[in-house]
Amino acid sequence: MNFYVVDAFANDPFKGNPAGVVILKEDIPKSIKQLIASEVKFSETAFIKKISENYFKIEYFTPVSEIDLCGHATIATFYVLKEKNLVFPNNKYNLHTNVGKLTILIENDLVLMEQAKPELGKVYDKETIAEILGINSEELDERFKLQASYTGLWDLLIPIKKKETLLKLEPNLEKIKEFTKENNIVSFHLFTLDEKEALANTRDFAPLYGINEEAATGTANGALLYYLYKNNLIDEKKVYKIIQGESMNRKSEIFGKIENEKVFIGGKAKIIIEGNLKV
Template structure:
């Protein structure tokens, strides 16, 4: 069996920045255990599998495909950067002739369209609910140490815990965080939390005018830190839109690699997440 495989850096226009994802193009469903083995071998935060839905479809001309995402340890229900990476492969390497492609996923239909040099993903908006800080004392201590926390919210749909640091915290406080994955796992083992998003308010009046900053830690999915996370921004967009009174926002995820996301909330409880992507590796898996 030969499977076309690509590595794509998403949410960036520069190689070795943003968030890398592996993308595999498959003709039919694989044996279930093989998905996980390939993802573990790729050892990136996510590996995406783009599958033809009909034997008559072609990656260069089809408009609808199946899509699944796997971390090195498990399958997940929603992944932004690997969706963008999948669309980048179809548009940039397969020269797909459609203005938009639709992926059928565990999170429903996800549409991705080209807009200039960017790719725009149509994603569900996931609003988090405010929580009592005392319920997460140990996890907060493990994640942010003694930094002041202004608010904690939880999104049941995505199992993401959003931690907003006090507005007195500078961006440097966020970038200097280094939570220990094993400590996070030890302090939260109920299965309720699958990632911790830490965020601070930005400075939209400065250049380039980021509305907020964030980082995302997900050792529960085998990812100590996810460099740039589209799914986290379905939660962040809902939270910060309400706090800032804005429907259009510019966000930056402050991992070592870093990445920029443009967000626009729509009236149908969905959000457009825009960014750029660079295909840096193309090859073949021979199994």
């Protein structure tokens, strides 16, 4: 099995969000996929198999469990496929995931991933969330609700007023873990619009899935784009940049757009390591 370590949402090595990518010629049991993901210990490892000329099947595993969808691992995977001439620029591909069939666009150097049909969910109490984050509720951006949003996974979107607050806060990870488990949410996705270089700056915490903090989160930033679109803050068809990972010294650039109520998230990537799995 061909194995790759890829920095997704990055222009340079050792930036962005690393993912494992395994290209399968024949399928292997889920139990083996989980053992591989646990061994390599990336936040997500993707396993992809070609079904037909323009159709692929993908599965995602964290070190502790399978998850239904992962944006940055998808970007990493299709970047590898592009580099190995298994997919080609300016083409469209179909991808089978646990949340259904999605579209992948290869637009020059960008890999763009259609996310699952978006929706907004429950609104949560500001005081409760502020206490978990270790900040005062006044440091939340009062223009926005604390609301769950879905583009394949449910993430809780938490608006922070100032970038300085966002980058310095140290949340209670155990309380996030308890809260996300009780409310069937994958992550706390914090964002601020106090960012000069991009639409937003974000941080993402998913300790329930073994990810204390992630440097780039495709699905959660897709959920954020849809949330901002529904709050009339972004336009259709325009590509926006979101920054994540600065607090981890792994600055990532995530690109996305809304088109016909569909959410597309993507970026560039760098292959860092390639080899063979002896399994």
